[in-house]
Amino acid sequence: MAFNSADTAAFKNVWVFCEQRQGVMMPTTFELISEGRKLADELGVELCGILLGDNVDGIANELGGYGADKVYVYNSPLLKDFTTDAYTKVIVEAVEEFKPEVLVFGASNIGRDLAPRCAARLHTGLCADCTHLDIDMPNYKGFLKEVSTLPEERIEKLGTVMINREPHSVERDLKMTRPAFGGHLMASIICPRFRPAMATVRPGVMKKREYDAAKAAAVEILHPAFELSAEDIKTEVVEVVKAAKKMVDLIGADFIVSVGRGISKDVEKGIALAEELAEVLGGVVGSSRACVDSGWISADHQVGQTGKTVHPKVYVALGISGAIQHKAGMQDSECIIAVNKNENAPIFEVADYGIVGDLFKVVPLLIESIKAAKEAK
Amino acid sequence: MKIMVTVKQVPDTSGKVAVNPDGTLDRASMQTIINPDDMNAVEAALALKDELGCKVIAFTMGPPPAEGMLRELMAMGVDEGVLITAREFGGSDTFATSQIIAAGIDTYGVEEDDIILAGRQAIDGDTAQVGPQIAEKLNLPQITYAGDIKKEGNTLTVKRMLEDGYMTVKVNTPCMITCIKELNNPRYLSVGGAFECYSKPLVTMTYETLKDHPLIDKSTIGLAGSPTNILTSFTPPQKGAGMMLDGDGKETTDKLAGILAGKHII
Numbered sequence: 001m002a003f004n005s006a007d008t009a010a011f012k013n014v015w016v017f018c019e020q021r022q023g024v025m026m027p028t029t030f031e032l033i034s035e036g037r038k039l040a041d042e043l044g045v046e047l048c049g050i051l052l053g054d055n056v057d058g059i060a061n062e063l064g065g066y067g068a069d070k071v072y073v074y075n076s077p078l079l080k081d082f083t084t085d086a087y088t089k090v091i092v093e094a095v096e097e098f099k100p101e102v103l104v105f106g107a108s109n110i111g112r113d114l115a116p117r118c119a120a121r122l123h124t125g126l127c128a129d130c131t132h133l134d135i136d137m138p139n140y141k142g143f144l145k146e147v148s149t150l151p152e153e154r155i156e157k158l159g160t161v162m163i164n165r166e167p168h169s170v171e172r173d174l175k176m177t178r179p180a181f182g183g184h185l186m187a188s189i190i191c192p193r194f195r196p197a198m199a200t201v202r203p204g205v206m207k208k209r210e211y212d213a214a215k216a217a218a219v220e221i222l223h224p225a226f227e228l229s230a231e232d233i234k235t236e237v238v239e240v241v242k243a244a245k246k247m248v249d250l251i252g253a254d255f256i257v258s259v260g261r262g263i264s265k266d267v268e269k270g271i272a273l274a275e276e277l278a279e280v281l282g283g284v285v286g287s288s289r290a291c292v293d294s295g296w297i298s299a300d301h302q303v304g305q306t307g308k309t310v311h312p313k314v315y316v317a318l319g320i321s322g323a324i325q326h327k328a329g330m331q332d333s334e335c336i337i338a339v340n341k342n343e344n345a346p347i348f349e350v351a352d353y354g355i356v357g358d359l360f361k362v363v364p365l366l367i368e369s370i371k372a373a374k375e376a377k
Numbered sequence: 378m379k380i381m382v383t384v385k386q387v388p389d390t391s392g393k394v395a396v397n398p399d400g401t402l403d404r405a406s407m408q409t410i411i412n413p414d415d416m417n418a419v420e421a422a423l424a425l426k427d428e429l430g431c432k433v434i435a436f437t438m439g440p441p442p443a444e445g446m447l448r449e450l451m452a453m454g455v456d457e458g459v460l461i462t463a464r465e466f467g468g469s470d471t472f473a474t475s476q477i478i479a480a481g482i483d484t485y486g487v488e489e490d491d492i493i494l495a496g497r498q499a500i501d502g503d504t505a506q507v508g509p510q511i512a513e514k515l516n517l518p519q520i521t522y523a524g525d526i527k528k529e530g531n532t533l534t535v536k537r538m539l540e541d542g543y544m545t546v547k548v549n550t551p552c553m554i555t556c557i558k559e560l561n562n563p564r565y566l567s568v569g570g571a572f573e574c575y576s577k578p579l580v581t582m583t584y585e586t587l588k589d590h591p592l593i594d595k596s597t598i599g600l601a602g603s604p605t606n607i608l609t610s611f612t613p614p615q616k617g618a619g620m621m622l623d624g625d626g627k628e629t630t631d632k633l634a635g636i637l638a639g640k641h642i643i
Binding site: 108120144179181188334 | 388390396470471472475500501502503504505506507508509510512513514518519520521522534538539540541542543544545546547548549552601603604605606607608609610611612613619620621622624625626627629630631633634635636637638640642643
């Protein structure tokens, strides 16, 4: 039967694109599998991973440990390094064969290259950089009540929408929520008329579930036949270079001490203070976009809309004014501490604890106080 | 050889952003700018023009005032502008937008030695989807996140940035490359350019111009042709006010450390 993305009833199951680089699974994949499990349970269907690479069977089982029922593995030397052409061809043909109703990717530099290309070829909708996904309507309504200022009666009425002058029930649609306009607005997007509903999901946002070794052992690994030749690939990967410097692991950190424009008076000292405080807390150093743009710190430290989204136990903002783009990346931290000279800085709007003062004065004192408090324990 | 650059006029979300009571953006009250990543794409095109003497054409889809942006780009050195504008195109999502812009580019004509450049993403939606989707509709290879572009004959060598390093990728023209801010520093418009910009050609493509193109169909463009729909939009939550500690001395930091220890946070 010919593939028809508008024949929505023919599609079933939730799929996650499992991104690996150099044979190592990207951590975001486990977040997506964990979230995918929730969606599959809400739909009452299977959760499947789709894994492309060269000889990558060895990393497929682990996906089961986070909730996958099945993993479709496509091995080929031509899939060793990511190319848009090869990956798009294999994924599109797999979707045409197995017809998943939901397909999610991590919003990495690779996922954001691949997913739009696949969606365009499949003639379906794609929502970029999602921070929240729902199927179940009561859950979705609960989410809106918690995070939006929409009136409750308007939330309760959600259920049927007019799509091209036809009423359409959104009960089984994937509700894809994402920030827009630099985080000033949130929007929930649906893909009502086509399948699969596709989304890229922001790394670090979805919570990883507890690893289940028994489920990992039980996952079903499948190797469907596929066709791919060198002629299908119009780009040539000459080399893949890993950054020499170890990248800072902001997403996995429990404590983050971030610096902003407030360190401009003495950049070196400002960063050194942040590093010292981070060390005392057992965390890492983050930064606002301003510091990255000024060349004071490398881009892997950047928190915010164009950087990373983090939710550590403690986020300390030093000399960060708190532009909405920055807040979008850190406001879900469990505890936020802000130090800023300007008492009207917007960062204080999201801070649990605020100190108005010069970070060069406050931070050395704070380091002493925290050291003492820890020793007293 | 020619270079076609896709550009977008966007509300400046780095400044003050006004939201209407119904949760939509109050665009009327906001400044518009040329999308920042698109400026890097324009600069890359102009740098290649300086080197090779090729023609640079800027394409945009938007309401008629977007002409002002095209004139500004002409003052920087862009040779021609194409404004794609029609009521029928309104309400398009990324899929439908890419259908229309691809139809516009294809109507203008893509030749063997042409390059299409785009910004990685626009700051209003931050989707990064339209570049790759135009490439798909034109059946061209793509390289996204370009941090460096070198051209030798009809082969481009691109440093394609990753979160943990980069890839070096080669591709032959014609192709689509999306550009990031690390690629270059956009030039300013020149005084001479500002005088010349109104005498440069500007082509307007309407629904009438494009309606016979195979990519253009009422079922694939505009709101009705968009696979995605907005279910609801709202302003993000504001956290409740926290505790402002008095002073900036040792007593204050001791107090804070005490609270954190008391809550077993540290």
